[in-house]
Amino acid sequence: MAQLFFEYGAMSSGKSIEILKVAHNYESQGRKVLLMTPSVDTRDGVGKIASRIGMSRDAMAVHETENLYEVIKAAKDDKLAAVLVDEAQFLQPEQVDQLAYAVDTLHIPVMAFGLKQDAFNQLFAGSKRLIEMADKLEEMKTICSFCGKKATTQLRIVDGKPQREGAQVFIGGDEAYIPTCRFHWYHPDQDKIDQLLSH
Template sequence: MAQLFFEYGAMSSGKSIEILKVAHNYESQGRKVLLMTPIVDTRAGVGIVASRMGLSRQAVAVKPEADLYQLIKSMKDDNLAVVLIDEAQFLAAEQVDQLAHVVDNLHIPVMTFGLKQDAFNHLFEGSKRLIELADKLEEMKTICSFCGKKATTQLRIVDGKPQREGAQVFIGGDEAYIPTCRRHWFNPDLAKIADMFPVK
């Protein structure tokens, strides 16, 4: 039975490598996948799913106004086994509803991967709706940059200092974010941050 999945985790928890692995596993069995990613994520280029380990592949770039139900329906054929969506936190709530309709009406499993909350510890719109609607939620784990305990969020670093306000969407990777536990999100080690992010 088709289901809607949401796999979430802090930055550096391996979400992109996991989605690429899932795609490979399906394709190695001769099953077709539809890989998608929001157009706003341009770190590796528009429509590219890329992991920090160096693997990447082309995906369908999803615009903010796209109707995902109609888009997937138009691309569906008898061989389509699964829809995989990276950076799902950037989806609109309405697009998550459309993914639920893909599962329920087109009977295609949809697996989404993304952050749960932003750098200010607030839920992203897409993640919030996925938590409300997904059939299965799974946390992907990584460790805090300061203490090695489980990281639950990420801290944004700008000009060598933690950023506590600003735009929710700020595209960046290891040069701008570090995974942290809750305690160190509130009280980061500023000396360690200075070593990790020297101001040039």
């Protein structure tokens, strides 16, 4: 039975490498996947899924007004085995509903990967709706950059300093975000930040 999956984790938890691995596993068996990523994610270019370890591939760039049910319906054929969505936190809530409708009516599994909350520990609208609608939730884990405990969020760094307010969407990679536990989100070590940014 097809299901809607949401795999979430802090920055650097391996979400993008996981989606690339899942796509490879399907395709190595001669089955087709539809890869999608929101067009707002321009970090490695629009329509790119890229991992921090250097692997990347093209994906369909979807805009916030696009009806994802219609996109999946148009792409559906006998070989389409799954829909994989990277950076799913950037989806609109209605797009999450469209994914769920595609699962239920087109009987195609949809696996969405993304952050749960932003750098200020507020849920992204897309993630909130995925938590509400997904058949299965799975946390991908990584460690805090300061203490090695489980990271639950990410600290945004601007001009070398922690940022406590600003726009929810701020596209960046290792130069802009550090995975942290809750304690170190509140109490980061500036010397450690300087050390991390110098690499």
